[in-house]
Amino acid sequence: MPESIPKNSVGIVTPQTMKFDTPLPLDSGQTLNSYEIVYETYGKLNVDKTNAILICHALSGTHHAAGYHSMEDKRPGWWDTCIGPGKAIDTEKFYVVCPNNIGGCHGSTGPNHINPETGKYWGPDFPPLRVRDWVRSQACLADKLGIDQWAAVVGGSLGGMQVMRWSLEYPERLKHALVIASAMKLTAQNIAFNEVARTAIRSDDDYNDGYFLEKETIPKKGLALARMVGHLTYLTDGLMGEKFGRELRSGDFERGAYNEVQFQVESYLQYQGEKFSTTFDANTYIMLTRVLDYFDLAREYNNDPVEAFRNALCKFMVISFTTDWRFSPERSQEIKNALITAGKDVSYAEIDTAQGHDAFLLPIAPYIRVFASYMQRVAQEIT
């Protein structure tokens, strides 16, 4: 809990809900007849509605990107380091919109909501989504907010995939795309980690084939495990060594203490897993990892990213982190190279850091510097 709200915070914020009664066609061929999107906004929309920034969240993100919901909050929103007065995404210049994606579990229509057509929880029967479906629903939100064109669409990791898709699906509707720690498609290893996480959830008897809400069970163990598997990839070997080394949480190796000793890294993972297991929906987790697996930016463009990006009209900023082994700099370089070959305006920064994939969420000075500088350029182009 903040004793007082920091000066460079957006302060106390309240989520809003937008209801949609126009059916949303989905890539799967199914249709979502009605849905809700929960979102937060920071800063003020200018009269011409030209200063709006869309934030696309990643796997475990939500609409709560910055500020506090109350003075009792222990932590601010997930990207508070980058969003606020004077920060990289400066809320004194921009009107920032961050929606919870549909299919999520933090307020927008998803598996933990009631399907109005059956009166039961959607659960595992929630329609499978793709990144393109999110982008389509975000465009509907923009329509309702009266935003014809985003000054920028910004996202890291799975969020970066949404940013790239925006640039292809609605090329006229964004001036800048910021793609951070992302990739045009997952590698087989990425998919393998996701599959282990999904298997962990499905293996939990409390998952009940996805109908756990109806049966009033929660697959906490499976979710915790899935999150632990994820965390293995968010940190690096070096960083784990630096943070935890081979230090024991308590006790020592002396005789008799064998079964009790636990390394600090184990304790950290257990904590991360348990925390997540009480706040996240298992069906959402399975669905989101599937969205990641299926994402393949150039598949419908003859598997040629250059052909894909030729459709884009915006300018690009691509950022990667040297020790990110989930979406390595090579993946970002592929994006950057395809953009250059397609004749696009692209800035690329590879940030030297030990922080791995999580770096995109952290206040790493050289990262914040290039991010803020690029956003100043975005601000200068606002008419």
Add this chain to the structure above:
Amino acid sequence: MPESIPKNSVGIVTPQTMKFDTPLPLDSGQTLNSYEIVYETYGKLNVDKTNAILICHALSGTHHAAGYHSMEDKRPGWWDTCIGPGKAIDTEKFYVVCPNNIGGCHGSTGPNHINPETGKYWGPDFPPLRVRDWVRSQACLADKLGIDQWAAVVGGSLGGMQVMRWSLEYPERLKHALVIASAMKLTAQNIAFNEVARTAIRSDDDYNDGYFLEKETIPKKGLALARMVGHLTYLTDGLMGEKFGRELRSGDFERGAYNEVQFQVESYLQYQGEKFSTTFDANTYIMLTRVLDYFDLAREYNNDPVEAFRNALCKFMVISFTTDWRFSPERSQEIKNALITAGKDVSYAEIDTAQGHDAFLLPIAPYIRVFASYMQRVAQEIT
């Protein structure tokens, strides 16, 4: 099943059992009052008993390192590529002994055996072990076999840890130590992967806190998951890409097929997990990963590997594989450098291969070449 036994195979082999009634003191302070070791031998012990090779197995290895148990066997022993007539460990020259480690689950005394003092399965109450305990029990086996000194002790991964420990605990009892794809201690990331695997097993309701044999349940799901987590580290990103790419097992991405499609890499992991879950004991798996976590070659030597290796009298061969990210070449270089600094005779080979950690089990030509050459040197020194 082999239609006929290949010429360079040790052929049909039969495991033997050695019973020990002299109590084995364990590092934990506990004692194993009596125990059995199941082992296989290949080749003939010479009259002077100077041509014996000890094979130390890794996490999922057994005493069955080479040959076939019957003509119905689908596959030969786990290191058949390296053990046999004319192979790297040439059974025309050497007498090869491969025991199943105590605490294992393939015949030697372990958690899936009855504790004679209680009349119940040992289960989770089997005494916690360390690498040193295995080495001590292997020395007792050598005594019974009349082998005063091994021509060489050889092992990969966790097996390599036993080899190094042998060189410090019984320096007079081996002439050569071959340490392959191993490390002097695990990194925090290694420990993290092991902890996720253990959590997977413990999370399975059928694990029953380890008393699953008594309760006649088998934590198959947990074991399968643990194995999947392990496999993530045995293969590399590049190798998974090469083997599986983003290929679908069946079906395609077309509309409506969403929930059915599965990538080949998922299918591979599921298969590996399920296969393992029916053949391995969950308590053994937890214990073996704990042995790995605790192993720290130099801890009792002021954390100085040079001081540790000063006690060794044998010659060393250290082999690593470029793409092994479980026990990377850096870990092997640490071993090699400490040995050089301690004034020891050490050969080091870093094999360029895409095969990752699994490489030590595979017929990779440059690996087999250096391995066989070094073993020829071992053979030449036999008196």
